[in-house]
Amino acid sequence: MILYFTGIGNSLYAAKQLDNELISIPQAVRQGRLDFSADTIGIVTPVYGHEVPPMVREFMHKASFHTRYFYMILTYGNRHAGAAELAKRLCDECGISVNYINVLLMADNWLPAFDMNEQKRLNKKVDEHIELIRDDIVIRLNRIAPVTYADRAAHREYLSRIEQMPPDIFQHFIKVTDACIGCGVCEKVCPSDSIRVVDGKAQHIPGNWQTCLACVHACPRKALGLAIPEVNPNARYRNEHISLTEIIQANGRGAE
Numbered sequence: 291m292i293l294y295f296t297g298i299g300n301s302l303y304a305a306k307q308l309d310n311e312l313i314s315i316p317q318a319v320r321q322g323r324l325d326f327s328a329d330t331i332g333i334v335t336p337v338y339g340h341e342v343p344p345m346v347r348e349f350m351h352k353a354s355f356h357t358r359y360f361y362m363i364l365t366y367g368n369r370h371a372g373a374a375e376l377a378k379r380l381c382d383e384c385g386i387s388v389n390y391i392n393v394l395l396m397a398d399n400w401l402p403a404f405d406m407n408e409q410k411r412l413n414k415k416v417d418e419h420i421e422l423i424r425d426d427i428v429i430r431l432n433r434i435a436p437v438t439y440a441d442r443a444a445h446r447e448y449l450s451r452i453e454q455m456p457p458d459i460f461q462h463f464i465k466v467t468d469a470c471i472g473c474g475v476c477e478k479v480c481p482s483d484s485i486r487v488v489d490g491k492a493q494h495i496p497g498n499w500q501t502c503l504a505c506v507h508a509c510p511r512k513a514l515g516l517a518i519p520e521v522n523p524n525a526r527y528r529n530e531h532i533s534l535t536e537i538i539q540a541n542g543r544g545a546e
């Protein structure tokens with residue numbers, strides 16, 4: 291069994307390669323489903339600022355997992371900065387006995403730093419890495435991916451930058467332009483009900499936003515963007531093996 295969170299399909303793609311029984315964390319949260327039993331249980335999720343999204347963190351705190359082998363796969367795009375160690379700490383906080391944590395390099399969807407057209411061209415050897423992870427899981431390897439001093443320093447440096455910003459800065463990142471025709475795709479792909487069409491136009495509702503950028507990447511008119519500069523505002527991304535329908539089923543209200 292794999293529980294997953296995804297914004298643009300990377301983590302869903304990885305999850306699909308590792309198990310047949312997939313449960314979306316946003317849908318489990320909506321259903322109040324918190325008790326899980328299976329021979330192996332994995333969590334596949336992106337990292338944001340090297341840590342799992344707030345919804346995944348809260349879910350892990352509340353849920354109970356009954357299994358003989360618990361693992362986490364953390365997808366990232368450029369620099370994991372010790373994400374495995376941070377996830378191990380989270381498991382400890384939640385009382386989860388974790389057997390295996392690994393990181394998986396995929397396309398980076400963080401628009402202020404990356405051009406999605408370039409990310410599409412890069413060969414990050416995703417399938418090869420998934421294959422290695424699958425082999426580890428099959429033999430039930432006990433291993434937390436190693437973390438270096440440089441990784442920890444990178445995370446500390448990131449935290450000190452974040453500390454200087456207003457605490458809710460990320461909640462005010464989404465910009466809706468006049469190109470919006472109120473089609474509602476953004477609403478359907480949002481895992482946290484943080485965007486609604488009101489009077490024919492998308493409106494961002496701050497507070498519980500997960501910063502996954504699902505809405506921005508999925509908007510068919512590129513009418514959603516960030517309030518800070520993007521490397522290429524015309525380039526958007528969805529994992530090439532994942533359909534829009536799958537993202538909607540994973541995240542959308544009423545799709546569970």
Ligand SMILES: Cc1cc2nc3c(=O)[nH]c(=O)nc-3n(C[C@H](O)[C@H](O)[C@H](O)COP(=O)(O)O)c2cc1C
Pocket residue numbers: 295296297298299300301302335336337338339340341365366367368369370396397398399400501502503529
């Ligand atoms: C808000 C935000 C923060 C991110 N932070 C990091 C990061 O710290 N390091 C990194 O390598 N990638 C980072 N990324 C990239 C994602 O982790 C990566 O693209 C991931 O595979 C997306 O998975 P998904 O398609 O399942 O949403 C970030 C992306 C977003 C949207």
